[in-house]
Amino acid sequence: MKITSPKVSRRSLLRGSAAAAAASLAHARQVSAQNAPEESAFEAWIDLRLTVNGQAHALTVEPRVTLLDALRERMQLTGTKKGCNRGECGACTVLMDGRRVNSCLVLAASAEGRKITTIEGLADGDTPHPVQRAFAEADAFQCGFCTSGQIMSAMACIEEGHTGSPEEIREWMSGNLCRCSAYPQITAAVAAAAEELG
Amino acid sequence: MRDFSYARAGSRAEALDLGQADDAAFLAGGTELINWMRIGINAPARVIDLARVEGLDAVEEIEGGVRIGALARLNDVAQNPLIAEGYPVLSHAILRAASAQIRNLATIGGNPVQRVRCPYFRANEGAPCNKREPGSGCAALNGIHDRHAIFGWTEDCVAVHPADPPVALAALDAVIVTDHPEGGRLIPVREFHVLPSQNPAWHDVLRAGELIVGIELPAPAPRSAYLKIRERESYEYATVSAAAALEMDGGVIRRARVALGSVAMRPWRLVAAEARLAGLAPDAPEVADAIDASFAEARPLSGTEWKVRLARNAARRVIELAAEA
Ligand SMILES: Cc1cc2nc3c(=O)[nH]c(=O)nc-3n(C[C@H](O)[C@H](O)[C@H](O)COP(=O)(O)OP(=O)(O)OC[C@H]3O[C@@H](n4cnc5c(N)ncnc54)[C@H](O)[C@@H]3O)c2cc1C
Ligand code: SF4
Ligand code: FES
Ligand code: FES
Numbered sequence: 001m002k003i004t005s006p007k008v009s010r011r012s013l014l015r016g017s018a019a020a021a022a023a024s025l026a027h028a029r030q031v032s033a034q035n036a037p038e039e040s041a042f043e044a045w046i047d048l049r050l051t052v053n054g055q056a057h058a059l060t061v062e063p064r065v066t067l068l069d070a071l072r073e074r075m076q077l078t079g080t081k082k083g084c085n086r087g088e089c090g091a092c093t094v095l096m097d098g099r100r101v102n103s104c105l106v107l108a109a110s111a112e113g114r115k116i117t118t119i120e121g122l123a124d125g126d127t128p129h130p131v132q133r134a135f136a137e138a139d140a141f142q143c144g145f146c147t148s149g150q151i152m153s154a155m156a157c158i159e160e161g162h163t164g165s166p167e168e169i170r171e172w173m174s175g176n177l178c179r180c181s182a183y184p185q186i187t188a189a190v191a192a193a194a195e196e197l198g
Numbered sequence: 199m200r201d202f203s204y205a206r207a208g209s210r211a212e213a214l215d216l217g218q219a220d221d222a223a224f225l226a227g228g229t230e231l232i233n234w235m236r237i238g239i240n241a242p243a244r245v246i247d248l249a250r251v252e253g254l255d256a257v258e259e260i261e262g263g264v265r266i267g268a269l270a271r272l273n274d275v276a277q278n279p280l281i282a283e284g285y286p287v288l289s290h291a292i293l294r295a296a297s298a299q300i301r302n303l304a305t306i307g308g309n310p311v312q313r314v315r316c317p318y319f320r321a322n323e324g325a326p327c328n329k330r331e332p333g334s335g336c337a338a339l340n341g342i343h344d345r346h347a348i349f350g351w352t353e354d355c356v357a358v359h360p361a362d363p364p365v366a367l368a369a370l371d372a373v374i375v376t377d378h379p380e381g382g383r384l385i386p387v388r389e390f391h392v393l394p395s396q397n398p399a400w401h402d403v404l405r406a407g408e409l410i411v412g413i414e415l416p417a418p419a420p421r422s423a424y425l426k427i428r429e430r431e432s433y434e435y436a437t438v439s440a441a442a443a444l445e446m447d448g449g450v451i452r453r454a455r456v457a458l459g460s461v462a463m464r465p466w467r468l469v470a471a472e473a474r475l476a477g478l479a480p481d482a483p484e485v486a487d488a489i490d491a492s493f494a495e496a497r498p499l500s501g502t503e504w505k506v507r508l509a510r511n512a513a514r515r516v517i518e519l520a521a522e523a
Contacts, residue, residue: 041219042219043204044204062201063201064200086236093299099302100302102229102303105228105229105300107225109206110249153299170432172298175299
């Protein structure tokens with residue numbers, strides 16, 4: 001690559017990218033990327049397999065589709081909420097291979113083959129999961145918009161063992177904002193659920 | 199977000215190969231890149247997903263230190279015993295960054311590549327910003343800049359680099375290891391970010407297609423600490439942060455390495471202070487004078503004068519914290 005001042009080149013390269021993007025739409029499935037090392041390596045549509053709450057899903061998405069949008073708009077799993085769509089609020093928290101992540105910061109394409117758990121996957125039939133029950137019993141929400149993210153984050157927080165004190169719970173739950181400010185009740189719910197699940 | 203085409207790299211060699219495509223960006227944790235593409239800071243035609251690259255996520259002992267694979271997730275680095283026990287300054291810096299779920303995605307290699315949080319740089323609409331549009335000017339210079347630089351700025355850019363881990367890595371004299379089809383490099387973390395006097399439009403020295411493969415830490419620094427001062431206790435960028443790594447002779451400092459974060463476009467080592475700290479007890483009154491030696495070059499903006507005192511006190515406190523570690 002004949003690049004002397006890399007960042008400047010990157011920027012000037014960016015200007016050419018509108019044409020490239022248009023070309024990629026024209027070719028629909030496969031982009032024959034100009035100067036790409038392997039002609040077929042870059043794809044404009046991605047075939048995906050995701051396991052969500054134990055159920056296998058197959059779908060085809062544009063690369064820019066996030067895991068959050070795939071869950072909500074392609075699988076109709078609208079329990080996972082979109083708050084900020086910037087990684088800042090935690091409303092979109094799901095478990096990916098058992099670890100909590102912000103689904104608005106994950107491309108659906110990157111989640112290929114992963115096991116996803118959303119709020120819809122917690123209850124056992126009509127019986128809520130102990131963490132769900134703890135939130136209800138502690139009155140840990142008002143409007144409820146942040147709650148599915150809080151509960152998914154709490155699932156992981158408990159599993160990780162970060163529930164030794166109210167301070168520790170608050171620190172490890174800080175990635176979930178609550179505009180209704182139900183924080184004391186959320187902390188109490190996480191502590192109660194941690195104790196029950198012990 | 200403008201669409202792009204997408205490829206998964208399965209190996210380091212494949213990542214380097216794909217990285218030669220025109221207008222391509224590496225995607226690691228995605229916690230910065232995906233937001234840039236949303237805001238319009240960046241609109242690559244091609245994205246290379248590094249998540250499946252094998253063998254770049256280990257934390258392992260090497261001769262004289264530890265190597266951290268670039269793709270190791272922040273939480274895994276901070277909670278690895280080699281880091282938590284040998285380099286508490288790094289573990290603490292990581293655990294005070296972002297949130298638990300972001301740290302499950304964000305990688306240690308992607309973290310130093312994050313860009314400034316200056317509100318003009320992050321705006322959806324174009325304010326003059328030399329980092330967004332080279333040559334357009336700097337709206338912050340005479341605008342909102344109360345979170346901006348006190349060291350090393352020019353009128354072309356007064357932003358600070360916001361990341362926490364690189365401040366710890368700078369105090370540890372860590373080295374970023376890269377690979378590139380034309381040859382890899384060893385880049386000291388202290389020289390990774392670009393000051394505006396070097397080039398106001400750039401953030402770091404990475405070349406197009408250059409892959410960070412790991413970060414190497416020299417000898418363990420068990421007596422080390424990180425202090426992050428911020429407007430709320432958790433999940434917030436630093437107003438000022440401070441990292442210290444000490445070597446002690448009994449109750450006296452033999453060698454001190456101290457770096458400040460969020461005060462300049464790169465982690466700011468207090469070189470003049472470090473020379474004067476040798477021979478002092480960590481809580482001696484002379485420590486304040488030693489630190490002042492490094493503040494002779496402080497040049498606050500009208501809005502950042504308040505950060506000078508904060509930074510000076512943070513440096514002093516982090517030295518005491520490191521001595522207690
Ligand atoms: C809400 C929020 C709060 C945050 N708070 C903090 C905070 O308090 N402190 C802090 O330090 N950070 C904070 N961050 C930033 C976060 O830590 C970074 O976004 C993250 O570390 C970037 O890593 P990534 O793997 O997600 O990078 P990506 O988003 O995948 O990539 C970022 C850039 O790095 C490049 N890149 C990534 N990996 C490589 C590689 N191996 N080789 C070459 N180039 C590479 C990409 O091409 C891209 O240009 C916060 C982020 C968010 C969203
Ligand atoms: S301080 Fe830097 S990032 Fe902010 S507006 Fe000025 S040039 Fe842009
Ligand atoms: S919607 Fe994902 S963090 Fe806010
Ligand atoms: S309950 Fe309303 S935002 Fe949390």
